[in-house]
Amino acid sequence: MSTTELAWFKSSYSGTQGDSCVEVAVTQQTIHVRDSKDVTRPHFAVGREGWSQFVGFVGSAPRA
Structure with a gap:
């Protein structure tokens, strides 16, 4: 699946x-x-259990 087919979202904890x-x-x-500041860089994927x-x-x- 390509990154353009994925529905990306930021955490509600992310600042504005x-x-x-x-x-x-x-x-x-x-x-x-993925890094929201540079979405052209590769992302990583992890299984649901991980x-x-x-x-x-x-x-x-x-x-802290």
Whole structure:
């Protein structure tokens, strides 16, 4: 699937300044992640299980 066929969106936690944001696109099997500042660069993809583990880890990390 090409990046133009994916429905990309930014997190609601992303600021309005356009800095340090990532975009994700969800398919049935995979979560695609890219840099919102340069969408022409390659993105990476991870399976749903790996994404769930990542989100669980980030969500349980202590806040600074």
